[in-house]
Amino acid sequence: MIARLELENYIGQLLAVDRFRDYCPNGLQVEGRESVGKIATAVTASQAAVDAAIAAGADALLVHHGYFWKSESPAIRGTKKARIAALIKADVNLYAYHLPLDAHAELGNNARLGAKLGLNPTGRFGDQDLGWLGEAAEPSTLADLARRVATALDREPLVIGDAARPIRRVAWCTGGAQGYFHQAVELGIDAFITGEASEFVTHLARETGVAFIAAGHHATERYGVRALGEHLAGHFGLALIHLDIENPV
Template sequence: MTLIARFELENYIGQLLSVDRFRDYCPNGVQIEGRETIVKLATAVTASQAAVDAAVAIGADALLVHHGYFWKSEAAAIRGTKKARIAALIKADVNLFAYHLPLDAHPELGNNAQLGERLGLTATGRFGDQELGWIGELAEPATLADFARRIATALDREPLVIGDAARPIRRVAWCTGGAQGYFHEAVNLGIDAFLTGEASEFVTHLARETGVAFIAAGHHATERYGVRALGEHLARQFGLELIHLDIENPV
């Protein structure tokens, strides 16, 4: 194993993910500064207390996540669970790297790219704010029921499916995580189904009235793969020791 300086790793990831081109809801990069050099890297979807504790327990120098801290909508005060997580990282001198929208969007390592690959979707375009939504096609049409089974097998999770089970599905729009708001725009793109992580009340009515199937496969489940792919890339690039922490989350 080799080591890399914290600033060098941050600069590399920033360029790789084109961080500067995104308008995000949180800072991307090093959110909590720890030791200056990194040999062992842990990855997780979210910087929960469980992920932080696991990273500390295995002696990681850095924890790399998709969902970090300091969201624009959250209170600025560092107290309660927020204090406990940050205190644990600082006490152990562990760096926290977090990449949100840039990790969703990357054409190879990103959440959308990784999810599409696992579901047999070939990307043909982008849509939505900052082009975060993806459009693609299945190699061969499948019924909605068959496509839902493919998703359940790939993600080890039964998705919420709204639509005619017998409907042929070929053209699909998708965006991982909490992107149900993109459904309004997606239905006008000539698609058969829209796939995301979460559902809101309105999607049932929109799916029924337009005939476009809606699938919610879980926020965590649809975003498990980007941070893992990024970690594996960094491990190969710099010879780092890598441990992925898959903290179970039913949402």
Template sequence: MDRAELQQYLETVLEVGRFKDYCPNGLQVEGRGEIRHIVCGVTASRALLDAAVARGADAVLVHHGYFWRGEDGRITGLRKARLATLLRHDINLFAYHLPLDAHPELGNNAQLGARLGLTAAGRFGDQELGWLGCTAPTTLAGLAARVAEGLGRTPLVLGDPARPVRRVGWCSGGAQGYFEAAIAAGVDCFISGEASEPTTHLARESGVAYLAAGHHATERYGVQALGAHLAERFGLTVAFVDIDNPV
């Protein structure tokens, strides 16, 4: 598949132009023009790039790429090593941040909700990245156990384990800043990837429960769904490589 054709398709299907983001979305590093084999992952770490080289990939597709707002823009040290790997092997790097969080079917939040058995019913928050929905009646302990089983890691639980839970809000990754908006939306529990120091106090004082299930763990599924979609639609060879990350 031609690189420009793939780039245009991804920008269209993910509606890249709708989002005000912290990084450039799309083709971040240009490689060879013909793409047959893609390696997908959450973050464009050195380990993922080495896996792409070992597999003979033409492109790497990730959620967390490079060139974040406010970063030191100098290409030295670790940044040089990462970019040198891509350029030396003529590998393309495609990265989609908020567009991949938000997509109604292939996105991180859509996939996370489906994996946890949550029925989506609405959106909230900045750029409508937060999701609202419901679950079959359960307790906070029951929902936490479902998260642990579905994501393969035990979440941090803030709240009374016996608290009844029916209405749930969620937003993958580092979305603890959405907790107040979720509280205002009337949820019984909010699920995200991370927690900050104020999160505990908000949970205690509001009575709304909070589950922090891991930034990486909550954002593994969007890029997998997108990769599977590309494989089915265009006949590309696509492999997801999960670089373990406890955060």
């Protein structure tokens, strides 16, 4: 068991939370029981994840996407009210870590995705160094890279580009980072991997010859929170359950 605030302080230091300018509060978002002995991890604090964590007897739910985003209404009503009410009624803590979990050099979403795809990191780019640069472990084509993504993430990605194009230098940033595509192209890459796609990426890929792969917001961000949960379980001797709530986006 560990005190809920001690756990928050440890994660905050581990992920260097204070270094980031984020769109939501990072840390303990909903206060529950004082001690934590079992953690449930999930990408998003959806109602399904909340219900599953409660059913599993978790003392805390640890997620990448929590609540209280700057772009949303601060009113606690509708689905937000239902989720928070369920957490409070069950006395379950909710911890959420957004950009700090994307960026961490070992446990972060980008670090884990790169490792899963066999990419060797060579640098960082973008706002707050969220984007990653790397090289494919073996010479390959876009078709090879697309197959690797599909196999590793267990889903078919959206691929824009010449399937026969040789791929060596790759940039990636998980989730909704398609806005980094312009900057990544200027770095001389062969392909860019992220979670989501916007209309402009088709034209940019065609006109520059740089391949674009959208592998799913949820699919690319499944691994950071799981790695963090496994680290905490091992470090503090906590019980752990991972909740992979299916999401096609």
